[in-house]
Amino acid sequence: MSLCILDASMALAWVLPIESDASDILEQVAAKGAIVPGLWALEVGHVLLTAERKRRIVTAERTQALELLAALPILIDTETARHAWSATMTLAAKHGLSLYDASYLELAIRCSRPLASRDAKLLRAASACSVPVIV
Numbered sequence: 001m002s003l004c005i006l007d008a009s010m011a012l013a014w015v016l017p018i019e020s021d022a023s024d025i026l027e028q029v030a031a032k033g034a035i036v037p038g039l040w041a042l043e044v045g046h047v048l049l050t051a052e053r054k055r056r057i058v059t060a061e062r063t064q065a066l067e068l069l070a071a072l073p074i075l076i077d078t079e080t081a082r083h084a085w086s087a088t089m090t091l092a093a094k095h096g097l098s099l100y101d102a103s104y105l106e107l108a109i110r111c112s113r114p115l116a117s118r119d120a121k122l123l124r125a126a127s128a129c130s131v132p133v134i135v
Contacts, residue, residue: 030072044066048065077107084099087109105126109131
């Protein structure tokens with residue numbers, strides 16, 4: 001069984017030079033795996049591409065980050081879109097989250113897994129929903 005639901009902010013903390021260290025969680029995910037919503041790869045890729053465009057990283061660093069993340073035992077949820085206009089939308093409205101962020105919370109609730117995130121607003125919403133968090 002996978003360790004957690006992994007949000008983009010946590011994954012990016014592993015690969016962006018300015019982010020805080022989260023290597024202990026990286027090791028746990030490498031050993032036990034994680035689950036992510038269907039939009040995760042797009043979100044992570046977008047942030048890395050934006051960081052490159054803003055000259056925070058170079059192309060080789062983006063490539064290396066994507067290779068590291070691709071090598072991890074991460075399961076991409078195929079049901080994310082099916083819940084987008086129902087449970088996910090309800091969570092987003094109730095907790096003032098973007099629909100993207102609410103997709104991580106919905107997945108954590110649906111899979112009964114803790115949520116690994118660095119997003120303060122998402123962590124507050126998870127706490128309000130009694131979802132365990134990993135920070």
